[in-house]
Amino acid sequence: MASGWGCWPLHFQHAVSDPLPAHSPGAGSTAAKTLRGVPEIMIKSKIAVAIVAALALGYTSAYAQSAPSDASQQNSTQTPDTAKAKRLQAVTVTGSLIPQTEIETATPILTITAADMKARGFNTIAQALQQSSFATGTVQGMQDTNSFTTGAETLSMFGLPVGFVKYLVDGRPMGNFPGLYNGSDTFNSLSGIPMDMVDHIDILPGGQSSLYGSDAIAGVVNIVLKKHVDAPTLDARYGWYSEGGGASRRISFADSFSAGKWNSLLGIQFDSTQPIWTQDRSLTRGLNLNGTGPNVANRDYLVYSPYNNDGAPTGYYFADPNNCSKVAGNWGGTTAKYNRPGRGDYCGSFNSVGPGTLTLDSKAASLYSHNTFDVSDNLQLYGDLLYNYSEKKFANGSNTMFWNTSGVVAKSTSGYIWDPSLNGGSLVQLQHPFAPEEVGGYQHIMNKEYENSYLLTLGGKGTFGESNWDYDLGFTHSDDQLRDLSFQRLAAPMEAYYASHLLGAQQGTYSGYPVFTPDYANFYNPVSVADFKSFTGYSNSHAKTWDNLLRGQLTNASLFTLPGGDAGIAMVVEGGNEGWDSTPDPRLLQTVVVNGQTTPYYWGTSATPGAGHRSRAAATVELRMPLLQQLTADVSGRYDNYKVSGQDVHAGTYNIGLEYRPFETLLLRGRYGTAFKVPTLSDEFQRASNYYNSVNDYLNCGRLGFSGSNFQNCPQLYQTAQFTGTTVGNPALQPIKAKVWSYGVVWAPIEKMSVSVDYLHWDINNEVAQLSTDTLSNTEYLCDIGTIAPSSPTCTTAFNLITRGPGRTVNGVTLLGPISAITTPKLNVANEQVNAITANFGYERDMGGFGHLGLNVSYSDMLKHTSQAYALDPTVDLLRHPYYSTDFKSKANAALTWSRDKWTATLLANRFGRSPNYQASQSDSYEHTPGNELAGKLPSWTLYNASVTYNPIENLGLSLQVTNVFNKMPPKDNSYPSYYSPYNSDNYNPYGRGMFLEANYKFGAGGG
Template sequence: MFKPGLLPLAIAAALAIPTLHAEDATDGNKPTQLEAVTVTGSNIKTTDIEGPSPVQVITADQIKVSGKTTLPDFLRAISANTGNSVNEQLTGSFSAGTAGMSLRGLGQKNTLILVDGKRVANYATAYELQDTFVDLNSLPLAAVERIEVLKDGASAVYGSDAIAGVVNIILKQNYQGAEAGASFGGSTEGTGQTQNDFHLLLGKGDVKKDGYNVFFALDGTRSNQLNASDVSWLRNEDFRNKPGGQLNWVPTNYYNNDPTQGFANAVGPVQKVPYGAITPGKTGEVWAYNPAQYDSVIPGVERYHAVLRATVKLTDNIEGYGEAIYSRSHASFIFGPPLAIGSGLRAWDNTDQRLVNINTTLPVGNPANPYDVPTPVNTNLWDVGQRNKRDRTIFTRFLLGVKGHTGAWDWDASAQHSESSLKEYVTDFGNRYAFQSLLASGGYNFASNDNPASAVDALRLSTIRPAVSRLTTIDATASTQLFDLPAGAVGFATGYQFRHEAMNSRTSQAVLSGSELRPAIDIIQGSRDVNAAYAEFNIPVLSTLEANVAGRLDHYSDFGNAFAPKFSLRYQPLDWLLLRGSYSRGFRAPSLPEITNSTAVSYSTVVDPYDPVTPGQRRGYTDVFTANPHLRPERSTNYNAGFVVSPTSSTSFGLDYYHIVQNGIIGPDNDAALVQRKDPRVQRDAQGRIITIYNQYQNQQSLTTDGVDIDFHQALHTQGWGDFSLDSSITRLLKFSQPLVAGDAPVNGAGTNIFGSLPKWRGTTGLTWGIGDVSSTLTWYYVGGYKQNPENLLTPAYPTWVKNWSTFDLSVAYTGFAKTTITLAVQNLQNKRPPWDPSTPYFDITQADPRGRFVTLGFNYKF
């Protein structure tokens, strides 16, 4: 019988404490039989709870007591999610309404998301035009048994995309019973935002006793849209009382490219404001509008997940299993204000695969032209109205498999097909041909608030953009103990995987025909096959020392081969002390948007010191990106070293150091740097203002990042005062260094927002207390401050430092009623505003949210 020491007992206590229903103390001295299990990052079963690689295990009970009601809300709060991950606050992207993980700040594309140890389809289109990732919003929360977060690279076992780590979401496998629950939440700050959730779990049969299990889970979320105009401290968009802040209104309704040459009368929701309040150093007054009314900071969401799983015992040693996951999500939001008309207005020429300029000059005699010469105009299609988007995403996964034990071998073989499909519906965009006709005829008066309905309807354009991502896999794994050494048996695992990956992200017919004004394009069409084989050995060198050696060879049909080895050591000289370390080589295959037939057009802003009208201010422009079929995979070298100390079964302290070097990072050159050095890829109009920057993806940069994870657990069991547990996970980012442009010296972005906000400190600390029928958890979330990008400091009066973001969540559960649990949860207990960052509209959405205090009341009933 395996006799655990203090270390695994301490870890087991940490996992069990959220239930706060400990076994009777008289059982504490009995030896515990631990069943061998497979832990994320390895295919060899083990009884070691702490292995050679750091794995954070999150139980369903921990999720419940956190008060978080969605999967991404909980996962994104862990300390290793240091930066460069986005959630549904990012509405101005091709992947609006999604959420992802960015372990180590390396982006969603370098964090591999698994469900029950297997891949699922990436989101239907790409984030930032090139990054493919799994949308956490598509995955169920109610069906989760636990989540294992592997914090070092695991390409030797899983292949591409695991450079920063792996998040393995493990669903319930043998659930019996029935329960239902609902929760109702709302902001206390008068924003009007609410969120309602429900879940249902049904399970019958025990696989070991009855020979079968059938499990069904259903959950749903509905929350209403939150606009900037609903938030008291955002609705005016006037930040002149803050360092580096200004009036974030948008000038409009003017002639000759000069905002001070305004229309004679107010057209649309505009006011006359001092030009210098918007652009420091300018004089005069301009017509401008408040963009808050056209800014959805959180979309309205309606989302449902369903899981059906069945397991059947075919023989004493063989089980068959099948699983179906279906999720459906709708995200609705305001995409932007009525379409802006002015220089730089364009449409797509599909024949020549380029953007063409659309003339916006008012001809002589046009009712909006007060001059007797053709006159440039800048305004908005006010009568057409705000531009809206509604994204409908359907995610599916169908899995069939068989696993068992034959002789000395454990094995598992499965096949699955998974899809993510998107339909993006847009309304009130601009029709190019109607615009050109009405401009020439004068049938639409840009300087009027009262245009004919026929002209307004002709200008309105509604489109549908479809996209789909597909994944088909065949997996086979087998493991055994090969032979005995003096210190124990040598474990061995091997496996084969086939994958077919495909993406078909199209644009609307209106874009292809050239009808849509100011189109954004993300066309991706490609597929590939991947064949992979891997092997793993676990070698007991001494009774206290284990070595693990693994390697995987992948063959991609588009670029060729990629090999990933890994070597790790686990040394436990004392029952209370564990030392561990690993070395691995990882890779990220070029994404389909990067290497296949793809074209992307997007819109961004950059500080332009050479702008002839507003030098040193942000200027909007068009980004055009093209794929590169000659790309090679990104490569990484990962080092990890750490220790875990457990002086008692109630106490554990762990520290792990990570060091990652990435080479051949795929991406375009930094736009700001290209502007600074007057690169010829930066195209300007006749005035000298930036209009377009052209880029192509290249293997060009390198990146080095390292840091430290600190984990602490302390449990305290008292007589009469209940049970206490203190758990803390802290990440300290030491370095995040890469060049701004290939060939340049690297720049350290740790503790800055040069490469996206990357605070040096991030931590989650929870104090749980349970007594009688009441349990409560107080959680402190801390995100450190960071320095401003020197580029941003070109703007006068900018603060050099963005303050930290520190909030508390509280949840209290009562189980005094039969079979019923009532939970009250408060997020952002202090009602704290996000820290001011003038390089953003107000705050960095990857680190904070604008909801303020949010209270949720939940009920759960077990039948």
């Protein structure tokens, strides 16, 4: 049965190689003979036999290709002694540094094989991980075209931050992505791992810092690449979507070869994917006609006045004598004159919410090479290289490609200008999103990303003489460079165009508002493609990360004997350095003066610059002790030290795990320990980045007598004070620390069946967060009235971070000056707690002439998730406060696999639990109070994938894979306003049914 999401680690292909003596012919690959792909190792318990049997079907294809040929084994002239034979019985599992004979440990592990991923229809590593049961958290992705990392893919384990997962490639840390998640956090992207080069993936939920160091708070994902293929293998795959768009092509080739003592695997993969556009899906191609608010067309040529002609608030002024006829060709000929009841007339379209991309236009090429050279009986040299190059393009649509009057006026006037000719004088705003006909087609102005990354490892491993001591000394270097070409509006040329075509020269000010007399007849004219090009262009930004790591490990799996067997020890020392550099286009940080106002060079755009590096050193010890036949203890400890700006930032972590087997078919397990995450390089070295916002001035409102329940009566000047914000990194940040524990049970009630249930807990402190402007302002007020001592560090910090203008006296009350600027550095302030349960079930049955049947089920449920942003804030229950979290509370999947002779078929059901709808998330309540009648939860969402593979001859496999078999769209959320698509794009996708054809051919591996 395919192992997949559920069950336990059986990574024999890569694992057995570590404890092997270097002179063994299979060193670097599997040395034991295989039966149905499973090496003949000594398995100590019936529960292990049940698990191996339950997983055997999935490992047939996944691991058979990794086994050495019979000839390679016959070439061996060495006869292993007893000690070496004992090591041949052991395997190394992710989650332990010591080879062992037990395949299930105190740490729950989930394994996804290459065969699983293909049989279940996944096209990328990211898809396989994001749809696993443990990935309950929402994440930004390809649909978030306005985010900072649209071209990257990641996941959230159990709703924890994306940076809390440690990613490894063959046990070595993966390099960081150069872009910042949400413009703030350093993280890892999964988009650069070639799927056809992956052997399997191990996932360890829970804190693992005592073995793997920083970042391993939520869990560890170890991506294990192939080390050997039986024959030259060519794989070709083509896919498309029944709803249109998203056509993809992939071709890969891999081969293993030997020359004397030299063994190599070389693999290459090419990918090409066309985008899915919003117009390709009925859910996203136009306005949501069933959403909240008026069911009216988008306002594409709008003159808005805060008052109607009759004095009623908020109205539209229509000044087109041609009744929109000159712009009727825009948006595919759908622009026309419309009326919004109670507001007025305008020119618009129901289709102008786009067009944008839902998936990327991407091309990628990957190269992977694994090499070993047997220098002597006790030394093997190795070298691995993984290289990826990608080009990605995406479009925001009219969401960020528009003009309005906010660019020509001071921010305090909220985008209004004063028109003396309109109704004897009136405030107005003008807005116009650019149509595809005006930009020359949105496919020609897409944002572009170019990424070059590689991971290089060189080293040597072997055995000290005839002893039980194995060694491994290796150097790893990763490098990732990103070039970002973002399509921009140039502020000065764009405002010059609208000044000459529409607004005319500024005629002074009126009550602080700039005065213009627009030529409205010109407003209702399309912008020519040539004119559009004259005030747009690309910014060119660069970012990069790099990492060097020198690592040495000593292992002895038979250190001494205890009543339960041999104790083992592993010791690791490592040191290295890492760096990050984000260098935006200099123009993104420049300003220009337009109509007397200082504005960014690129209209409405800023950047996040920063650069820094640090060195680090660490030492790890793990001791595994079978205290009794039924009881095994695993103890590990690690000390990490980072040198940052001349300061030492350090953390010590430990883990204690127990495995109790009261009888052969039952394992009780538990572990307790600590984990940590060192502040990211961006947290430490991000340079000053500006933003604009408003904040409540609690201090001045309090001095005027407005606080608590009557704060809403405070003058508007102080209720929403406009300010310039500045965010900056903080090299003095300390590590995020966590206490983690879990306990569970693994049971094999009958042959070829296994079930596990584990309970996991996290208590995370010192989380890094950007200081809240609202909290700072409120703290300043509490310090002013003496609730917090004015001389305390808390008050001193608040006073220093808030900048005010000159003060004044009003009715005898001394007021401070208006808030003009607030600095919001990153601080160690937050706390988070999570309790979750995971369950897995595996069963495999031989049905004789009817073939083999395997079932695998995995389930995760969030029992508790609380967060406290600041020490004085209340603790928020994220499962019951949808404003703070729209994560799924539960996820489950089940895969049924059948095989017989030349046929294999798989059906996967993937269930996403309920999640809050839009109105609930906005109101932070599920209660149906007046104005909140639509608040609630969306129903669960279940998708089905299916595949069938036929082998007409031994060396050829033909596959058809279908994702989302029933073409099920996300649960429709009509509590969204009409101008939003009716679903949460961080939780769901509208891609629909995908179909993929794949052919896999092994040259010389057999025939008809």
